[in-house]
Every structure is written in C-alpha cells, then in structure tokens.
Amino acid sequence: MQNFFVKSHGLGNDYFVLNEAELSFKLNEKNIQLLCDVHYGIGSDGILLKVPSDKADFGLKIYNPDGSEAEKSGNGLRIFAKYLYDYSHTSGKKFTIETLGGIVTAEVTRETKGIASQVKVDMGKAIFDSHQIPVTCDSPECLDHPLNIVDETYLINCVSVGNPHCVILRDRLVEGEILKHGSEIENHPMFPHRINVQFAKVISRNEVEILIWERGAGYTLASGSSSCAVAAVMVKKGLTDRVLSLKMPGGTLHIEIDEDWNIRMIGEVREIASGYLSDELIADALCL
C-alpha cells in the first residue's frame, strides 16, 4: 500500500487522502503545491493526511493547495471519515478525529455494502471572540464591522469554527465579485492568519445560499466549515432558525446550531479514484 491515495469529493470540494504510515517521502509546502496541481500532480482542493493521535481514534492533518496547513475542514472531515470506513481503518460507524482545530466526532449515517455515502460531523463550537478567531478588531466580536478594500467597503461578520471565517451578507450573489475581491479579503491585514470568505444571501428562515473563497485554495464549489460559519453567523444575527440548509454551487449541506453554539453538519461524500503516486511524481516531489 506504499504511497496509496484515495481522491474523493464533498459536493465538488475535492481532496485526496494519504496515510503518513504508507508514505515514502515527507510532505512539505512545495511538494503539496505540486501534488495538488491539476496539471503536474493529482489535482485537488487540498490533501488529507492520516496521522496517529493519542487523544482521539484518528489524527488528521489538512493541507491547502498553497501548502499551508488548515485547522479544520468540513468536507475534508467527511471525506476522511468515508476513507476510514471504506478502507477498514475502523469497524465502527462512529469515531473521533483529532485536527489542529480540535477533536470532532464523525458518524457514517448512510452506507451500502461497506461504502459510506453520507457522514455527520459534530464540528465543535462556533467562536465569535475576535482574539480567538483571530481578527484585529476594536470590538470583542467582529459583527457588521466595515472592511475597506481597494474599491469597496464590506460589512464583515467573523467567526471561528476551528478555522477562521469572514461572512459578508449580499442581496445578490455574483461569482465575479468573489473572484475579484476574494484574495484581497483573505489577505487583508485585519486577519493575521488570513481568512476564509463567504458571500451569503438569505433565502428563508431555513435556507441560505453562499459563494466561497477559501484561504489557501481560492474559489471552491463547496466548503463544510464555511457552511458551518455562515449558519452560525445567521443564527447569531437572528436571520434564520437553528436548523438550516446551505446551498452552494456544488450542492447542499444541512447544518444545526444548538443553544451552546455546538455545530452539527451532515452531507454527501463520493469517491472519485484511488491508486498509487507514481515513482516519477515522487521523484519530482523529493526535489522540492
């Protein structure tokens, strides 16, 4: 199984899973960029690396395609849970996973003949404290706070769900607008760890539509942690109920936020391919 990978997606947000114990080389910022490149590597929105954990059943490291490490990923967690279940790393349907952004519980909620197709994740708590997110803001919570960029001022709402997010309410969602401003917001000096960006439009008390610009990845078709962040902000602002559907270009996720700000996410997950990294790709990765 040396250098075995499994590529999967959650609503078009694609990752491939590697097992550190089976890798013949060490991942670094540069070779992660190569592996995630669609022309020179496997191509993906990030890498999920299975690592040992002494605090949870499994450990997970999450890498963005620019080589940076993320604290958490909602789609990444569902994809990783499916990998653990499908490839017999676990016999149970419910298990814990340690990430840089905390320990979460994942549960396979739909499967056929040992292949998982839907996973529920208890993602942990939404945190609005500016220091913890982190966001450089003069208020303890950064809600409806103006953010000036080159030719626009947006009102931002910041939250951490283990990783940092900046939610901007819009009356109309225009893909070109997030493509134009996403990188500038992500890298704004207000965000010492950079930030994930969502443009969000409320459809009803139970439905919100979003567009996503991910830190370290750019525009993506879906994002689990972004959905959780938007849901938390909507509940905080009293704009929706606590059970809601998040509609993204890649599909819909279902999110629940309880009275203590614990977040639960449930959604689909699909495998795309599995195989072995070629010796040629590994040789190139070793040069970086």
Ligand SMILES: N[C@@H](CCC[C@H](N)C(=O)O)C(=O)O
């Ligand atoms: N696609 C993810 C989010 C991945 C991490 C993010 N880019 C970050 O740097 O925080 C998801 O589904 O949550």
